[in-house]
Amino acid sequence: MSGIYIHIPFCKQACHYCDFHFSTSLKNIELLTEAMCKEIKLQKDFFNELKVNTIYFGGGTPSLLDGENLSKIINTLYDTYNIAETPEEFTFEANPDDINIHKLENWKKIGVDRLSIGVQSFNKDILKFLNRAHDQIMAEKALEDCKKEGFNRFSLDLIYGIPGRDLEEWRKDIEKALSYDPEHISAYSLTIEEKTVFGNWLNKGKLEPMDDDEVIQQYLLLVNILEDHGYEHYEVSNFAKPGYRAVHNTSYWNSIPYLGIGPSAHSFLNEKRWWNISNNQAYINSINKGIIPCESESLSKEDQVNEYIMTKLRLKEGIDNNEFINRFGFDFIEKNKSYLHEISSEGLGVLLNNFFKLTTKGKLFADQIASNLFY
Incomplete structure (x- = not known):
């Protein structure tokens, strides 16, 4: 058993809290798609005879990819690796502002069977504060369209511990999320990283983090409500209905081999770890020379x-x-x-x-x- 992670390093705009690798310039999407297909082929012997059971598109924002570029990557994966005829899980991260009926139909057609949707909040003021590209109306419509198109297997991302948000507002977000009956919910405490807008505001005294006791209260409220609704708290930040744990992500916690494709993507096999360079142009240039730009370490x-x-x-x-x-x-x-x-x-x-x-x-x-x- 093994998995493949595809990192799509593009976003419409930078969320104020995010320190993942991405670019807001979309001009090189096609060049990067071609480079990722080349990397897939360069890594053709990574798994040897291991069967690939899970595929995960993350980012960045995979839902920015058009159908043609997405199909190129998918077809190259299936042409190169021993992928299960019906993978145990094929997850695709999507932002609410990118989701529409046409894209949902296309994703389903290429084999996606699970969506991970970056809602973060249903409160318009909080979404604006986080600098998300969507508002609460877009989030609600995206989830309704998912249901309409039969995408019943989806996960919602939420954030708690946001400065200025009280316990009651957080409760409303949890209850709103539950109203869409998701199989899975991931909820993360806001972490203020140095090289982000929030980190800059913190250093300038323009932002005060939420008090630790308040963060704990929000976490405990989350756990209590979700467990009362039948969700299994199977990992610190993850909750699932019985039988709906995130299969691909669980492999990370269980030392199952995985291959990462794309800038900043990580791989793991036989107690060795690799990570690709976090620079889109340098990645493209190196791949075009037939060299995977990565560092590695063997775990003692x-x-x-x-x-x-x-x-x-x-x-x-x-x-x-x-x-x-x-x-x-x-x-x-x-x-x-x-x-x-x-x-x-x-x-x-x-x-x-x-x-x-x-x-x-x-x-x-x-x-x-x-x-x-x-x-």
């Missing part, structure tokens, strides 16, 4: 242990000590017994039947707890 045993701890603690199931022993040759629970009992007594974790997992409260401190457990 220490890296592998630490990554396992970090990713597994984010998941509902937590750390399976038997699996840990088989993979790394030592007993995770025995080595960390004192600390595990300490955080369990504080209501942050549960140690049961040779498993250790975090509680809802513990997930708020997942990164800190993981770092304290690093090898």
